[in-house]
Amino acid sequence: MMAVLQLAWKSLLNRRFTALITIFTIALSVALLLGIERLRHDARQGFANTISGTDLLVGARSGPTQLLLYSVFHIGNATNNISWKTYKELSQHRKIAWTVPISLGDSHAGYRVIGTTQGFYEHYRYAGKRNLAFAQGRPFKDVFDVVLGSEVAKKLEYRIGDEITLAHGAGKVNLIKHDDKPFRVVGILGPSGTPVDRSLQVHLHGIEAIHKDWFAGSPIPGVRFDAERVRNMDLTPKTITAFLVGLKSRIATFRVQRDINEFATEPLLAILPGAALAELWEMMAVAENALLVISVMVVVVGLTGMLTVLLTSLNERRREMAILRSLGARPGQVFALVIGEASAISLIGLLAGILLLYLGIAGLRPWLETEFNLFISLGLPSHRELGLMLLVWLSGTLIGLIPAQRAYRNSLADGLTIRV
């Protein structure tokens, strides 16, 4: 059998040009399949890692997905706010260790502004236990201090000490600017791959300060408080958009969730961020599966190309097979010769595809990170990926059954007659 495999190998080398093209096709399709699988996995992982360490996320009563979207991903707007009084009362709950308020509604150049407290930097975690890290500067302290997410700083080319103005509402056009009360950049965060990268953070008091002379979403005509005057006013907010909750013990999660959901004076909704993230991802599973199906199809196309090449080569190899038969090769060995070739081509194609994938990831990683916030790992293949690899090799070998069976039949029919 070794002899036959050696022959298969030499025969393949003899047809190396077509073989290389076939291998290249398979390699590309495998790289695509594994690339998409990895992208899918890492995107899911990155998504699930958007917020961690927070046990409950609380907002005005709406849907869990909606709450998650507006409070964490800054997509869409809250339909209702939470009163400061309710927030204060709940933060005293004896099972709650910490709370971080979030106030949304303003923006800068299309990037959302998060009004919060210093606790945000202490308690907001992503990808397991990672804290938001400062690339430069420090957290906000003054009412008119602002911290920039990494993408905001990079895209808008801001530096520490720059002055910026916030605009009312979200979006890029026709917004009323709070240009009478500029903010000073005091800190720039490192990249985290979370929506925080695309946000600006100021103290809750800052949000309150720029709205002191506003009422119901517009400036009060004829009333103007300048920045210095506002600074000395009571800047306790009246409402916030949502807040993050950390518990003293996770065992109490459902207890506290129920307490909040049944809060008497105000309709509230508390959700488990992890569960809501998973639920949200499931909504996107269709697209995810479609991608996977397409990449599987591409592999099928690649292997079909190999089948065509093998079947075509059989005719020109009939003489070769008859010679081998005359030397005592069994029809089974002729069969093995062809299937061995299919197996070798798909294995080499597979390995080349894996190589291509790793080179591709290594080369494209910086670009994917900066342009798309996609963090693709360069780690060893996962079990699932290994399974896919094995499946590709097995399919390639199984497809080899078709030409091998034909060669077997030919060699039985031809016997020692050499057909030219």
Add this chain to the structure above:
Amino acid sequence: MSQAVVEAHKLTFRWQPDHADVLNIEDLRVDSGEKLFLVGHSGSGKSTLLSLLAGVIVPQTGRLSVLGQDMHKLRSAQRDHFRADHVGFIFQMFNLIPYLSVVDNVLLPLRFSSSRRQHVAALDHDEHLEARRLLDHLGLNDPALLERPVTELSVGQQQRVAAARSLIGAPQLLIADEPTSALDPHHRQTFIELLFRECEEQGSTLLFVSHDHSLGQRFDRQLDMADINTATQEDQ
């Protein structure tokens, strides 16, 4: 009386059960060490006879023994094995595997037969040397020639490589199916002489098939397919 290499008795073969016999041989005997010339035109049933001798097919009726082995008692894989061990083949042309070197082509039978491998091992030199020795005996001793792809050799050279391949490991029976028909008359004679010499040296029996009567004189014995095959010939 010497031992029989081929013994056939009341041999018939047909390709399909509802077809007519293509081969019907009352008696055929080839002695050990004999050089037999078998004349057969296309359609005479010679290809069928050679396939039977090689064990690629088995007769429907009658008895066929090769080297004392009843062919119908062997299973298909055993017959393939038997052929690998005991029979060397030379075809009319295109004998060589295009992607193997000259020497690797000659060594090919050893990959399929352990007994032929052992036979070479029993000599005092290794396989490559044995291949070179046979090629040298057949007049292929130019080292540059041996390095060339087999497809670049002349037809005469290719046939001599094929002869070396059929001889390596000293199989008892050598079947040459029109091996010289692609050669010019001069090379034809030389080729046959070389083949004779090697067969004598190794003690192999030679069954030489051709449609060219003129080649037959130097053989021990001549047989005409038309005389031994009594089946009516139509579309073989």
